[in-house]
Amino acid sequence: MxxxxxxxxxxxxxxxxxxxxxxxxxxxxxxxxxxxxxxxxxxxxxxxxxxxxxxxxxxxxxxxxxxxxxxxxxxxxxxxxxxxxxxxxxxxxxxxxxxxxxxxxxxxxxxxxxxxxxxxxxxxxxxxxxxxxxxxxxxxxxxxxxxxxxxxxxxxxxxxxxxxxxxxxxxxxxxxxxxxxxxxxHFFDNRYGTGQSAFDGFMRTTNLIVAGKSVVVVGYGWVGKGVAMRAKGLGAKVIVTEVDAIKAVEAHMDGFEVMPMMEAAKLGDLFVTVTGNKDVIRGKHYEVMKNGAILCNAGHFDVEYNKPELAALSTGIRTVRRNIQEYKLKDGRSIYSLAEGRLVNLAAGDxxxxxxxxxxxxxxxxxxxxxxxxxxxxxxxxxxxxxxxxxxxxxxxxxxxxxxxxxxxxxxxxxxxxxx
The missing domain is CATH 3.40.50.1480 (Adenosylhomocysteinase-like)
Structure with a gap:
């Protein structure tokens, strides 16, 4: 040494x-x-x-x-x-x-x-x-x-x-x-690497199935393409949200549903943010989410879904399993956040x-x-x-x-x- x-x-x-x-x-x-x-x-x-x-x-x-x-x-x-x-x-x-x-x-x-x-x-x-x-x-x-x-x-x-x-x-x-x-x-790391490791982190942390779930992929850059491809391969119904018209057309032609976040928020069981931007999921979206919706992030910073706004809508926050926080909303619904909104593939996986x-x-x-x-x-x-x-x-x-x-x-x- x-x-x-x-x-x-x-x-x-x-x-x-x-x-x-x-x-x-x-x-x-x-x-x-x-x-x-x-x-x-x-x-x-x-x-x-x-x-x-x-x-x-x-x-x-x-x-x-x-x-x-x-x-x-x-x-x-x-x-x-x-x-x-x-x-x-x-x-x-x-x-x-x-x-x-x-x-x-x-x-x-x-x-x-x-x-x-x-x-x-x-x-x-x-x-x-x-x-x-x-x-x-x-x-x-x-x-x-x-x-x-x-x-x-x-x-x-x-x-x-x-x-x-x-x-x-x-x-x-x-x-x-x-x-x-x-x-x-971006061909291999962003697409194949994050595509696999994001779900490695999700499955290790939650012990839940992906097949049959509606997975909302927020952003269709190289990382989003990989996440959507792996979600589809695991049997999920995949929804993509985008702000770039060209990427949105690409997601559509790749066989995925494309819609605004306000519509996707009502349908998703699992949300994966991969935009590199902030507040792509926020207060108004939480208000219409299903009971039991799960949020995770595969972008660099923990700002892609707005945690303070989620906390403000909640009556309490508790850790229900390692790397899973439950936000109990005022109307009785629960929304779950994985790895405190940090990179799910690394904070909750290898x-x-x-x-x-x-x-x-x-x-x-x-x-x-x-x-x-x-x-x-x-x-x-x-x-x-x-x-x-x-x-x-x-x-x-x-x-x-x-x-x-x-x-x-x-x-x-x-x-x-x-x-x-």
Whole structure:
């Protein structure tokens, strides 16, 4: 164990490390793309002498990403991007591996934020962010901690929205790679990853069936597509609500009912919010919901359905099962909220499957190397993962599956580049 990491870190219980190591070993055994990148990083040492701060959902797959960045020569500090998704045994294991950790499961809001700030006090050269939590603090509260930052990589839709707003205002201090917008991220992570893990969290938490229920999917972006597809596969009747006309037409042509939330609120048994916006379900919707309706969120922040307005309509709130709160309404109805409105797939489950996060975290690793190699020419902008890196991750994934594909001939390439 690194003495430095042990003395600096703030975690719940170091004695939990053995269980954490087992979880990380299991995840890494199912992440062949990241294993390949780790081999390259060990040889090339792209981050030698640099400090990297990571803010992600702190569970086994994230832990392995941190170890891969560490293998590239970095001094790594990590914190959690959600208080309920942090796993204390994983934190303890990372400390034993020489990574400085500032994270605990379910700290109070003040401590949670202080742990994120502590992770930045290492004065990092590079960051990996989720929801732009690190970048937001660096820009709004502790700009002096950004003095060394060359750039970073962002994981989520929500984070990219915030970063692009900073860029538009001219306040963004360093370049950020929009990992979320890479093809291998939104095609596979957002669609297949969240599609499966949201229902993993729902079923583990409630022990209820999905088949036969009316599932309202709020938002039909990449995540919404995945959630709707999995709900249909589990036997649900799927309703989609949208504000984007093109996505609404797509949902209709994919075979789902499309309607305004006010109508869907009367029909839904389970509501899954995936918009990245706030108050998409609020007071007037709660007033018409069925008795026993269940709310859960698979967006980054716990603001997608308005909890204060739900509480205001209630005579009491009680925890009826782990990660399930019952709101008893004044007219006698009950509405249930899963995981306090936080990410249901992580706060009430183990998150995306390892094979999915293998591709996403491979993009994080190569994206971080890219921004470190090119931060001067990129400037203070949000940029996409270069297509060749995206394709590299996909090809490595195919190789790990034993799948081959065709390659264009020189004549075919020339034909595609000609106009005659």
């Amino acid at each position: 690194s003495v430095d990491a042990k003395t600096k870190s703030i975690v719940r219980d170091l004695s939990l490390a053995p269980e954490g190591h087992l979880k990380i070993d299991w995840a890494s055994a199912h992440m062949p793309v990241l294993n390949k990148i780790r081999e390259q990083f060990e040889q090339e040492q792209p981050f030698k002498g640099l400090k990297v701060t990571i803010c992600l959902h702190l569970e086994a797959k994230t832990a392995y990403l941190a170890k891969v960045v560490q293998a590239g020569g970095a001094e790594v500090t990590i914190t959690g991007s959600n208080p309920l998704s942090t796993q204390d045994d994983i934190c303890a294991a990372l400390v034993e591996d020489g990574i400085t950790v500032f994270a605990k499961h379910n700290p109070d809001p003040e401590e949670y934020k202080s742990l994120i700030v502590k992770s930045l006090e290492s004065m990092p050269d590079l960051i990996i962010d989720d929801g732009s939590d690190l970048a937001s603090i660096l820009h709004s509260e502790r700009p002096e901690l950004a003095a060394n930052i060359r750039g970073g990589a962002e994981e989520t839709t929500t984070g990219i929205i915030r970063l692009k707003a900073m860029e538009k205002e001219g306040t963004l201090k360093f370049p950020m790679v929009a990992v979320n917008d890479a093809y291998c991220k 998150g995306h499957p390892a094979e999915i996060m293998d591709m996403t975290f491979a993009l994080q690793a190569v994206g971080l190397k890219y921004v470190n190699d090119h931060y001067k020419e990129i400037g203070r902008k949000v940029v996409n993962v270069p297509y060749e890196l995206d394709e590299q991750v996909a090809r490595t994934k195919l190789e790990s599956l034993g799948i081959g594909i065709d390659v264009l001939t020189e004549e075919q390439i020339a034909y595609l580049d000609s106009w005659k």
